[in-house]
Amino acid sequence: MIKTVVSVGLPVLETMHIKKNRLTPKSPKASEKRFCVITGIHGDELEGQYICYELIRRIEEKIELLSGTVDVYPCVNPLGMESITRRVPTFDLDMNRSFPGDLEGDMSEHAAAKIVDDIAGADFCLDLHASNIFLREIPQVRLLKEHQEKLMKYAKLLNTEFVWVHPSPTIQPASLYHSLNSIGVPTLAVEMGVGMRITKQFGDQIIEGIFALMKELGIWEGEVIQPKDPIISTAKDRVTLLHANASGIFLPSVEHWKGIKKGDEVGKIVNSLTGTIEQTITAPNDGMVFTLREYPVVYGGSLIARILEGEA
């Protein structure tokens, strides 16, 4: 059932609506658990679109196996998504810095407050992100150290190779992740893929994890996969960040999500006017490239790759 979570009138002949799809068992009881999947806080992150579509399709295909309520919020920043804008247009604010919002606040804060109100009381929430246009990420769960004890067993179900227990912009104060966990809704943030694109392979991988999580929560009675056993990084020093020292055009030499040996070439920054190499970037240690630069134009300081230390 499609429901409108919040509507805000725009200046000229348009109202912005944020909608959700509520999926319920064929014979609902009052005591079912509720699971929420939300995505699209950043208008340029589209990976969650496929997951929402596929999740709804597969649940409806076998609705008799659903034993709880699933609320799917596929696009909470519709103006951003349809104007290829990461932030909330006109206000130019990062919606993931607006939570828990303010019912009396402006459009972004008001919408944030209505979303939090709508999710409040749920038994679990999953906040799906898709990096940005600059970096490609492997599917990974991110959580704060303070939530590790409570949330790790659920994070492991999501069928990712990597769980990063580390503060990041995705989970800072004023984020949805932080606000929901603060009001007692266990919430995990998932990062995957790259902005403005859909990576079906990643989506399929996370979908299997979502069903495994729903099974654990008592919301899904169908067969689920045995999730991958993720590498868990709890220490910042296990993750090496490689930044550009030169400006130019980045040409990767490695594949994303592959092992790399110390000294292997990660990529080159080249000058396409002079035909010269400005910088050759090599791996400082063995590991796995879990973040790789996608947008080729770089300045000094641009993040090129993140390597998770370990065997290549």
Place this chain on the structure above:
Amino acid sequence: MFQEVIHTVKSPYRDDMHILGYRFGRGSKAACIVGPTRGNEIQQLYICSQLIKELSRIEKTGAILNNNEILVIPTLNQFSINVEKRFWAMDKTDINRMFPGDMEGETTEQIAANVFEAVKGFSYGIQFISFHTPGEFIPHVRMMETGFQSVSLANLFGLPYVLTKKAHPFDKGTLNYNWQMNGTNAFSVYSPETATIDEKSARQAVSAVLRFLTRMGIIKYNCHSGYIASIVEEESLMSIRTDVSGIYRPLRHPGDEVKFGEILAEVVDPIEGEVISQIIAPSDGIIFFAHSKPLVIQNCIVYKLIRRLHE
């Protein structure tokens, strides 16, 4: 005056972006003035340019007092100014949320780190800046409540208002906050305009800085004494919102004294032209902030009022 390069961002095809510093006088680090971090802060750039012009003249006449050095960095972000983007044009990050920066970090973190290295250690730090919500302000000096702020020093600018605000988590990346935490008396000077130039308020801002430098014994400059500022806490400002969206027709402006029940603005139906809502003053007071765009979205703050204050 000496010009120096504080930091350079190299670019594949554009000119390298040199962040320039202009030093006046010699001796102990007395005052540092920083201009726009965002690409739409044209008024702030203009104010800095006028200040550099005045300080050059003052230095030539020997009116920078002994053992005082003044550093002016007129812009940190001409890359965005030149392409009319508000934030860092490549990744949309806000340089004024990156302090104290990271020498090994992302491009804007490196900009912040290199600039902070150059501006720290000064006794007084002054930044010309705009507010994150677009609109017009009464000219004022703003400072964060860090425990190190000095309202009495802020009063020496002679602007009509000094506003203090509690530091929120997202404020902790600002230059003002980091200056204060590093021992510099930091002030943010707000001018009514941002993307357009207003000569009168630009002159007022330049005079305010020169007045402050005079009163701190850094330069010798004869000017009007200015105002004894009213001190306002940001939390005490009354927010006035619009209940509908449409075309916005403001009737009162920053600095205006208004009475309870007075009509401050109207919202007009964008198609049929009728007034669909009136914004009514909920209290007597003086308008501190006013929405300035031609369109308005429901629930948006259109005015902030200093309650029960009279001219």
